[in-house]
Amino acid sequence: MRAFELKLVKQIVVASAATEGGANDAFVRVEQIDYKKGIKAKLRIYVQTANGPKEKSVTVKQRASDLYALSNERANYSSGFEVSEINAEPGSEFVRFSSGRTLRLGEEIGGAREDTRRAQIKHTIKRHLDKELQVQGRGVKVLSLFFVDCVANYRNYDEAGRPELGIFAQIFEEELAALAHQERYRDLPWLKEPLAEFFNNQQRFMDLVVLILKYELHRLLVDGIKYERIDGTGTNKRYHCLLCL
Structure with missing residues (x-):
């Protein structure tokens, strides 16, 4: 905002999105419920790592699992996320937590789902391109920023040290490539460059x-x-x- 006050930039616009469940809700998705070798469930949660929170799958058993411990003590899971019951009856599968909250197979709470992430990224790219068209030829440069929760969601490395795209980078490249083919953006000079060259080099x-x-x-x-x-x-x-x- 200081740059705007000093008239170093012409305008600052911030876009945001809210997901159902609230910003302070913990992310949990029920991926699988199984009764072989004892009743258990596979949940998708955020686990705290040295590089920040990452989505991981964990296996839980009723009355023996606490998501606070399994998440490496992430604060969002500190209360009410002990697994109190798992129902593995086909067609009626669910996981119930000590707070009383119940999630059926395939359901999730909290977190930013991929469709929400994709909508945010697509919106930002489109607004950026539209603004470029609006100020084209006026000597104004458009800058768009993405704030990510951890670097791994944009760029990661496999066990051999080779770089690989994070989920945000994958979505960004897909949505930019799709918008670049629209007729209205054909006059933007930098979009005339092969996008693959930017992504690969x-x-x-x-x-x-x-x-x-x-x-x-x-x-x-x-x-x-x-x-x-x-x-x-x-x-x-x-x-x-x-x-x-």
Whole structure:
């Protein structure tokens, strides 16, 4: 917001989405319920790791499992998530927790489901492209930011150290590729480049970003430096300086 106040940017727009269950709700999805070798269920939850929370599947048994412990003590599971009952009767499967909350097979609570994530990412890309069309030829650069909960959701590495796409990167590439084929965006110069080259050669992408930044810096004509007083008096006076463009 400070950049906007200093008129370094023209406009800031923030988009958000709310998922059913509330931001403070714990994510749980019932993936499987089995009665072979004892009644048990497979749940999908967030587990705390050294690299942040990650979705993982855990196996639970009734009256013997606590999601707080299984999640490596994530606070969202600290109360009411002890497994009190598992019903494995075909057609009536469910898991009940100590809070009284019951989830049937295939149901979930909390978290951001993939359809919500996809809708947010698609909306942001579309708004970005629309804004580029709106300011095209006016010397205004559009910047869109994505805030992710952990790096692994964008870029991860397999056991051999090879990079692989996280879920957010997969969705981003799919939605950008789909929008890039729409007729209304055909006039955007950077979309005329083969998108696969950007996705597969990220160093080339960064090199292009550097070239664009250098070009824009050369376009700026700095007239001088202006000092504006912030507060204080005497020797305690404070100033900040602005580039006068």
